[in-house]
Amino acid sequence: MPELVIGSMANLGLDRLVKGILVGFLPSQRNHAAYVFIHARLNESFRAGKTKSIEARKEQLVKLAYMIKDNISALQDAIFADLGRPKLESDFLEIHQLLKDVVNAHKSVEKWAKPEKVPFVLDTAAMKPVVRKEPKGVVLIIGAFNYPLWLTIGPLIGAIAAGCATIIKPSELSLTTSSLLTSLVTKYLDPNFVAIVNGGIPETTRLLDLPWGHILYTGGAKVGRIIATAAAKHLTPVTLELGGKNPVVIDPNSDLKLAARRILWGKASNAGQTCVAPDYVLVPEEGQDAFVKELVAVHKEFYPEGPKTSNSYARIISHAHFDRLKGMLDSTKGTIVLGGTDDADREQKFIAPTIVKDVRPDDALMQSEIFGPILSILPVKNLDAAIRYINSNDHPLALYVFSQDPYFKSKVFDNTQSGSAIANDLIIHLGIGGLPFGGVGPSGYGAHREKFSFDMFTHNRSSLDSPGWADLILSARFPPYTDAKAKKLASFGPRTLPFPRPGTARRTSWTKWVVVMGLLSIMSAALIKYRRK
Numbered sequence: 299m300p301e302l303v304i305g306s307m308a309n310l311g312l313d314r315l316v317k318g319i320l321v322g323f324l325p326s327q328r329n330h331a332a333y334v335f336i337h338a339r340l341n342e343s344f345r346a347g348k349t350k351s352i353e354a355r356k357e358q359l360v361k362l363a364y365m366i367k368d369n370i371s372a373l374q375d376a377i378f379a380d381l382g383r384p385k386l387e388s389d390f391l392e393i394h395q396l397l398k399d400v401v402n403a404h405k406s407v408e409k410w411a412k413p414e415k416v417p418f419v420l421d422t423a424a425m426k427p428v429v430r431k432e433p434k435g436v437v438l439i440i441g442a443f444n445y446p447l448w449l450t451i452g453p454l455i456g457a458i459a460a461g462c463a464t465i466i467k468p469s470e471l472s473l474t475t476s477s478l479l480t481s482l483v484t485k486y487l488d489p490n491f492v493a494i495v496n497g498g499i500p501e502t503t504r505l506l507d508l509p510w511g512h513i514l515y516t517g518g519a520k521v522g523r524i525i526a527t528a529a530a531k532h533l534t535p536v537t538l539e540l541g542g543k544n545p546v547v548i549d550p551n552s553d554l555k556l557a558a559r560r561i562l563w564g565k566a567s568n569a570g571q572t573c574v575a576p577d578y579v580l581v582p583e584e585g586q587d588a589f590v591k592e593l594v595a596v597h598k599e600f601y602p603e604g605p606k607t608s609n610s611y612a613r614i615i616s617h618a619h620f621d622r623l624k625g626m627l628d629s630t631k632g633t634i635v636l637g638g639t640d641d642a643d644r645e646q647k648f649i650a651p652t653i654v655k656d657v658r659p660d661d662a663l664m665q666s667e668i669f670g671p672i673l674s675i676l677p678v679k680n681l682d683a684a685i686r687y688i689n690s691n692d693h694p695l696a697l698y699v700f701s702q703d704p705y706f707k708s709k710v711f712d713n714t715q716s717g718s719a720i721a722n723d724l725i726i727h728l729g730i731g732g733l734p735f736g737g738v739g740p741s742g743y744g745a746h747r748e749k750f751s752f753d754m755f756t757h758n759r760s761s762l763d764s765p766g767w768a769d770l771i772l773s774a775r776f777p778p779y780t781d782a783k784a785k786k787l788a789s790f791g792p793r794t795l796p797f798p799r800p801g802t803a804r805r806t807s808w809t810k811w812v813v814v815m816g817l818l819s820i821m822s823a824a825l826i827k828y829r830r831k
Contacts, residue, residue: 336493360404363404395448415427427762438464440515445568465495472615512535537745540740541737543694546579557700560724561700563724570651574728576724581675597653606646617647625662637671693737693738
């Protein structure tokens with residue numbers, strides 16, 4: 299994509315410069331003023347209230363829905379050009395979910411944005427305390443290449459529903475999709491609501507120099523730390539979706555064929571370039587070969603003529619990412635039982651779904667997130683050893699268990715931490731309504747999707763309206779302070795605590811039991827005496 303070279307801002311004009319940025323030109327370092335201009339324009343729109351009314355939000359959501367619906371074929375083609383991803387995968391993993399989410403947001407936005415009444419308390423009910431749902435302002439969404447629609451348009455749905463103005467910075471690696479999105483957003487959506495800026499690291503760095511109501515970043519932990527540090531200069535709240543090494547724990551008594559089928563699908567979809575894809579499998583030592591056998595059989599079912607000629611398998615995003623993955627395979631000490639580098643093709647950016655068994659914790663495949671179609675199998679002695687290994691590493695974005703044993707599943711989930719905890723399937727939890735998408739610790743913080751996206755871009759503003767006669771109740775708060783006023787104010791707190799003092803629970807419980815039994819005895823005696831009369 300060509301660079302827009304600027305001689306001087308006066309000669310070109312900001313409007314033309316901004317148009318150049320919006321249609322996908324990568325601006326030079328001299329064009330920082332253009333970002334300031336776009337940011338200021340959206341701030342002006344926000345302060346003027348153009349994004350805040352429910353009617354305006356719903357209108358933009360309708361336009362966004364038709365932007366997707368009218369251009370499904372073009373979006374499929376763009377993603378294929380960037381990632382070689384099959385159209386069915388794009389439909390299932392991104393497009394259908396986006397349409398469902400925007401329809402739900404349009405239906406729910408009025409309810410979501412309605413002031414929330416607090417629980418009734420007699421002392422303060424007359425003050426009408428509520429939580430106002432207010433947009434945070436101009437927000438920034440920094441997308442990622444692996445899901446160039448879902449990770450930009452998905453959170454945009456929440457930002458529009460929240461009443462925010464938004465700048466989207468799509469990934470520079472998925473150039474075809476980013477260019478198409480730029481064209482579609484500027485065609486369908488109100489520029490008072492949304493602007494889109496393209497570029498790489500220098501452009502993102504300059505965007506981070508500006509103050510934002512909120513920043514959402516999806517990508518790696520290294521850049522995530524840079525984003526968080528830059529945001530701290532302006533005390534900007536941030537949501538980070540960072541990924542990590544997602545483990546799968548296999549119960550030896552589980553259905554290995556089912557597990558293999560779903561795990562290989564989760565690893566091979568989008569050529570493994572999914573932040574919640576399985577990274578490695580922890581399987582009992584004695585069950586490793588049986589599980590690998592099932593994986594090989596499923597692979598043959600998925601790709602009967604091989605994945606290289608299949609129309610059901612994607613490609614790696616770039617040559618640099620291809621080289622990184624090939625380097626891992628060249629360095630592994632594990633046993634490659636399927637795939638590998640034999641038919642890897644740098645020109646086509648093709649690496650086959652690869653299974654590596656007998657992988658040890660110090661292997662090259664275990665030092666960082668794979669983010670590709672390589673699945674490591676780590677044999678472990680037992681479940682306790684699997685849990686210890688998971689806990690010795692950073693908290694993953696997703697943790698998977700395959701088991702029909704409730705105790706087995708509970709033991710894994712109760713003794714680990716992860717962004718999500720999924721049993722007997724993979725990845726599809728991202729498409730289930732009502733579930734948040736987010737990490738914990740090194741895999742990120744904050745969450746979004748559907749209502750959670752609305753909440754992310756919404757400020758919960760405390761509000762009340764206190765009547766003049768409230769001082770009849772609260773007059774004791776005013777000086778001069780007296781013992782009588784202190785006694786009156788003390789009545790606003792509990793006279794006694796509704797739970798026993800530590801160490802006295804059994805005695806208190808026994809005392810209450812004796813009292814209850816005594817009262818029942820008295821009542822019984824009185825009833826008997828009454829009947830005798």
